[in-house]
Amino acid sequence: MDLILLPQMAYPVPAACYVVLATALVVYAQRHSQPESHVHYAQLGSNVTVPCGSVDQDAPVTWTANSTDLDASLLNGSRLVLQSVDLSHSGQYSCYEGSSWHLKYRVNLKVGLPPKEPVLMCRSNNYPNGFYCSWHLPSPTYIPDTFNITVMHDSKEITCEKEAAPKNRCYIRYLHLFSSKKYKVTLTVANALGSNSTTISFDEFAIVKPDPPENVVAKPISSNARRLLVTWQYPSSWPDPDSFPLKFFLRYRPLIIDQWQHVELTDGTSHIITDAYAGKEYIIQVAAKDNEIGTWSDWSVAVHATPWTEEPKHLTTEAQGAETTTASTSAFVVPPTTRIDSSDEAGSDGAAALSVLLGLLLGLCGIHLI
DSSP states (O other): OOOOOOOOOOOOOOHHHHHHHHHHHHHHEEEETTOEEEEEEEEETTOOOEETTOOOTOOOOOOOOOOOEEGGEEEEEEEEEESSOOOGEEEEEEEETTTEEEEEEEEEEEEEEOOOOOOOEEBBBBBTSEEEEEEESSOOOOOOEEEEEEEEEEEEEEEEOOOSSSSSSSEEEEESTTTSSEEEEEEEEEETTTTEEEEEEEEEEEGGGOOOOEEEEEEETTTTEEEEEEEEETTTTTOOTTOOOOOEEEEEETTTTOOEEEEESSSSSEEEEOOOTTTTOEEEEEEEEESSOOOOOOOOOOOOEOOOOOOOOOOHHHHHHHHHHHHHHHSSOOOOOOOOOSSSGHHHHHHHHHHHHHHHHHHHHTTTOO
């Protein structure tokens, strides 16, 4: 608030005006002062009682929530009482003493839940380099949570290197390959309202799972109405295909049918589908797995392809002309029927027309009248 002092006027200002102005400035300064704000966490659905700092229980006070005055019915003496709090109750609460509006206490209320047991997963997608562990909560807590993870192997703790993104993931480098000792990973999550934890144990080989194959392409094969050529590449995250080769699993189906057909391939990164329906669009995906250990990857991004179809043959202009000429000379066109008038005046004309028509028909049949 900017206070502008005007030059003294020729007319005297009553002393009472100075008193009122000074009082207003003091109240404004007190109400908008910024003392240390306390933080209070409350569980969703609980009742919350907030004292007005060191103010006596029976002292007259006023409470605000996010700078909005609260109703006196929410007070028990100088204390603020909130029943069955929900997320909308989160915010900044301030307590002012008496009519002087002297700020006595400020609290930032945060409503949330204690964490449930976290979900923890570990996987090696770049064997034999290492593995990563990732985690999440089954439901939100609405307040800040902290996670702590420990990895034990053969009674030794291994560092889990936190990644910048995503934040709920860390990476462990293998210290010894082909170990028969299990890995034990414990994750603990905590917030201001409680804590929870989970532990998993696994063998080194059990968590090997490659990423899906990349750059899957499906193309028709020329002059083959039932074949499709499918090619793909190793996942870029798989570090050593020569020492640790992958096998692949291909599935395909026409869009008009829900049932998949499957082919398992022990080597190579291509396959020719030989039983496709002619002219039908297909959807195709590929998965990968280490030849000896671990589990299958997720399916690759789906690709679509349609087998080769023969282009329709179009008649040339010369051929079309010859066809038209042949048709016009060989086809017999029946002459239009002559209308026979029933009146006496038209009788002779009708007889003559009938005679001409009869002669034409007999001539076509090879019969000659004498």
